[in-house]
Amino acid sequence: MPENFELLAADLHSKARRGRLSTAHGVIETPAFIPVGTQGSVKGVSPRELRELDAQIILGNTYHLFVRPGLDVIKHFGGLHKFVNWDGPILTDSGGYQIFSLAKLRKITENGVEFQNHVDGARAFISPEIAMEIQRALGSDIVMALDECVPYPCEYDYAAQSAEMTTRWAKRCKQWTKENAERSTSNAQRPTSETDSINSQLSTLNQLLFGIVQGATFENLRKASAQQIVELDFDGYAIGGVSVGEPEEEMMRAVESAEPFLPGDKPRYAMGLGTPPQLLEMIGRGMDMFDCVLPTRLARNGTAFAAAGTLNLKNAEFILDKNPIEENCACPACREFSRGYIRHLIKAEEILGLRLITLHNLHFYLNLMNGVRTEIERGTFDQFRKAFVAEYKTRDAVTVE
């Protein structure tokens, strides 16, 4: 069986890597940014627009989709790709993060998590096996193991026990996937009149399963978690439990503590972050994949990303500004519209305003990763990183989900 991940180049001055990850719905050039489509839609943009932005992969939140519209609906439509009309790669999380941040009345046991969802309060239970079943039904190309994401700050003892349980859960996810590989194959060969159904099942044959490293902000726990998870042999490795409110240095240390124990020939995914400079720092620390709500969420508040830092288009300084959000930007917003007009739209609460900033922000993130890939190939990534970080100013307080 050919390897899913190919390393194309490595930076000499940092741990940055240039790679290529093959999935059932296409290839992802890394480092890669994954736009977040929480409820089956990247907020404010259409699949056609995502394709035009050269998005390589999108993320779906298992918890949200499980709660609404529910698995039966998505199965009926032949899986998440067909439901949302996106035929590129999809990564789904395990649902764990949202159960711990959104759901009510959580009860965590060795077996799994019982919770009440935040939409209609219905009770549900997710175990590692159920998380795998759900993501199998969604038909995502990259599936995440169920983990417990502890909050920040977190007591050492709790973090240690939790990380160990996450390892045991990861093992059960891996086990389920092994046991159910065959079932999936036989399903695919089962005669059926619906082409939809065949395609959906064929794609599930090639789901990649990523394990998640936890351990909060404790170096030895991060190391132990990485070693245990790697021991289980996943298709890729994620660093979870970062960008949960900890200081940026803690976030960097969490990644630095785990990274040396991750195999070089598998993709590494830093979950749920971050600002543009954070992404570059993470890439310099050996991370390959990122997802973050910042570009879409801040857009809805009128904040745009630019090489010089964020700008809040609500500010009065932009009222008469005929310039695009960013000079020489090739995004659909900058090609056609002025800051002044976009400011008016945001102030008047016109949907087009947040649409245009969302397009710009996603383009900014995707284009930044595109640039990073070239810089790594050229061996100039580390200079690029330093120059970018020095230039970039965060003018408005930004918080990640």
Next chain:
Amino acid sequence: MPENFELLAADLHSKARRGRLSTAHGVIETPAFIPVGTQGSVKGVSPRELRELDAQIILGNTYHLFVRPGLDVIKHFGGLHKFVNWDGPILTDSGGYQIFSLAKLRKITENGVEFQNHVDGARAFISPEIAMEIQRALGSDIVMALDECVPYPCEYDYAAQSAEMTTRWAKRCKQWTKENAERSTSNAQRPTSETDSINSQLSTLNQLLFGIVQGATFENLRKASAQQIVELDFDGYAIGGVSVGEPEEEMMRAVESAEPFLPGDKPRYAMGLGTPPQLLEMIGRGMDMFDCVLPTRLARNGTAFAAAGTLNLKNAEFILDKNPIEENCACPACREFSRGYIRHLIKAEEILGLRLITLHNLHFYLNLMNGVRTEIERGTFDQFRKAFVAEYKTRDAVTVE
């Protein structure tokens, strides 16, 4: 000077007309539907999408634009076309309707209307002359005279006095336009380094001015108003004060009462309506142009238009529905997305949901007008109208602004 309006065909079985209206920014084939871009944006859609939907003209609301972002801003950007990045024809209303429906503490005198705007409560005054000045600054292709739009129901005496004042205001609008035609010309010839500025001023040279017939629901007032307004010789004639809450028969009668007194060689514009069957009935009564917020407003509530009537996509019956909103519809939503997915988006309050229904609804209205134009040319409009109205069922209560 060539005529702006050309009659291409007339229906033998109704008063329907097929025409062509030339404006400074392009030709409008009539009957035509005008998408409403209240605050400088047709809610939820981009100019590019409007072009792809074959929208021929959009409407801007003078009152809203005057209040926010304000005239100075739009002038600075070289007029409304440049500000909103729409190079096709734009029609602006006079602001009267919104002053009477949205603004606070109105004081109407012969001279004009004093009011407090609904956004920041600032006081302002609009006279017929100021309404003309504002629309000149906006640079719209079709300019509406300032009128008083009385509510429904309305006392006969008030309606009579109001309609007569509307005539006197119309005369002042016409007078202002005459007196300021020259100034506009000399502006256009003034040497200037900014191409923007030249283009903007060239376009104002050819602003068409439409008069508005009032008279509430009283036949003799509608007749008198039409005669007085026509006497003043405008480029086109609008029926105002309809679709303000009156029963549909009253709306039809108001149009029927005025129409015989409108010249056949000028375009007729029924303002602020209506449902698809109402449009067909109005076309059969000799109307050529329409604007209405229904397709965009109802979309935001999950209601889609179809030949068989409206459907509310929030309904549970659509949860598993793999069909497009309407079979064989060529709109961007129906080409790519299912009712079930769009329902999910609307229930989950995802912006893409209202975007898709808005695109569908605008396409429905624009495509209906396109079909009507062909039917008139073929001489089959009246059969088409009857069949369409018989087939169409309004399943949900709909109200026009």
